[in-house]
Amino acid sequence: MKKIITQFSRIFVGALFIISGLIKLNDPVGFSYKLAEYFSEAVFNIPFLVPFSLTLALFLVIVEVLLGIMLLIGYRSKFTIWSLLLMIVFFTFLTFYSAYYDVVKDCGCFGDALHLTPWQSFTKDVVLLFFILILFANKKLVKPLFNKGLQNLIAALGVVAAIFMAYHVLNHLPIIDFRPYKVGTNIQKGMEIPEGAPKSVVEMTFIYKVNGVNKEFTEKDLMNIPEGAEFVDRKDKIISEGYVPPIHDFTMTKDGSDYKEELLLEPKLLMVVTYDLALADESGMQKVQKLNQEATLKGYKVIGMTNSSVEEIEKAQKKYNLKFDFYTCDATALKTIERANPSIVILEKGTVKQKVHYNDIEGLKL
Numbered sequence: 001m002k003k004i005i006t007q008f009s010r011i012f013v014g015a016l017f018i019i020s021g022l023i024k025l026n027d028p029v030g031f032s033y034k035l036a037e038y039f040s041e042a043v044f045n046i047p048f049l050v051p052f053s054l055t056l057a058l059f060l061v062i063v064e065v066l067l068g069i070m071l072l073i074g075y076r077s078k079f080t081i082w083s084l085l086l087m088i089v090f091f092t093f094l095t096f097y098s099a100y101y102d103v104v105k106d107c108g109c110f111g112d113a114l115h116l117t118p119w120q121s122f123t124k125d126v127v128l129l130f131f132i133l134i135l136f137a138n139k140k141l142v143k144p145l146f147n148k149g150l151q152n153l154i155a156a157l158g159v160v161a162a163i164f165m166a167y168h169v170l171n172h173l174p175i176i177d178f179r180p181y182k183v184g185t186n187i188q189k190g191m192e193i194p195e196g197a198p199k200s201v202v203e204m205t206f207i208y209k210v211n212g213v214n215k216e217f218t219e220k221d222l223m224n225i226p227e228g229a230e231f232v233d234r235k236d237k238i239i240s241e242g243y244v245p246p247i248h249d250f251t252m253t254k255d256g257s258d259y260k261e262e263l264l265l266e267p268k269l270l271m272v273v274t275y276d277l278a279l280a281d282e283s284g285m286q287k288v289q290k291l292n293q294e295a296t297l298k299g300y301k302v303i304g305m306t307n308s309s310v311e312e313i314e315k316a317q318k319k320y321n322l323k324f325d326f327y328t329c330d331a332t333a334l335k336t337i338e339r340a341n342p343s344i345v346i347l348e349k350g351t352v353k354q355k356v357h358y359n360d361i362e363g364l365k366l
Contacts, residue, residue, distance in 0.1 A: 017068030284358025
């Protein structure tokens with residue numbers, strides 16, 4: 001029985017690590033955004049690590065895939081199981097911290113393919129920890145499946161394949177797009193809230209200064225607020241979150257007005273998406289004006305989408321000789337639309353028809 005449980009744990013843990021790692025390896029930039037969120041001042045307050053988020057993301061996902069492979073084939077089992085134990089203890093702490101303090105809404109364990117709540121993520125890590133502890137207690141039962149030479153070859157091929165995949169998706173786009181803006185998605189429909197969808201339940205607490213002392217009042221207590229009390233603040237606590245549409249923070253703002261309703265009706269709309277113009281790849285930006293000219297001749301309306309300031313927009317327009325208008329949108333939404341900075345997205349009446357990395361602009365079908 002001990003041997004059966006150990007081998008089941010081996011297959012379960014190894015397969016889950018490989019699947020989870022490959023999903024994140026498909027989109028390491030997205031995982032790096034999640035790490036940056038953990039490093040932010042609002043969570044662990046280690047902002048000096050933010051610039052290294054992508055490097056750390058790549059390292060972690062490649063190690064995750066490799067450890068899964070090593071466990072399945074029984075390669076250096078003692079080292080592998082110790083590494084798995086240390087990794088899962090670390091991630092269990094992260095997910096518990098996120099859930100308990102409600103600071104990170106999604107750990108990014110399975111990228112955009114599967115969203116887990118903070119407590120679901122913590123539960124998943126506890127289950128993994130349980131099976132890894134079984135492996136730890138029965139390390140001697142985790143035997144190699146092949147001879148040493150073949151074991152070395154499989155591990156080496158695993159590393160090479162993971163690195164190649166990472167290089168490919170970083171210089172092009174994720175192989176599989178799990179995001180709300182994938183090709184074929186209609187943005188207007190993605191923003192709709194179905195009739196009868198559950199609404200959020202929010203508990204509001206009002207703070208008033210009464211005789212020089214701040215006191216809290218619930219909605220039921222508002223009628224009992226003493227005369228002359230001075231309003232100070234209001235705190236909202238979400239008791240249960242209602243339905244949130246897949247696309248909920250998309251705007252196309254210019255000069256204080258949101259033009260998304262009319263722009264999303266354009267039959268030929270080409271968007272140059274760059275969440276931060278100051279960080280945009282120069283070689284990619286240098287291709288954009290030529291693309292603008294080609295697209296305009298073919299009847300496209302070309303616009304830029306960014307979260308940069310007016311000053312940054314004007315600076316970029318002058319630097320790259322850009323002859324089209326920029327509209328603003330939340331940086332998180334723009335990062336969700338596309339991972340490259342810049343990238344090109346073609347819409348037909350709000351439906352995503354094409355998306356390309358700046359390295360693949362020549363492959364656009366206009």
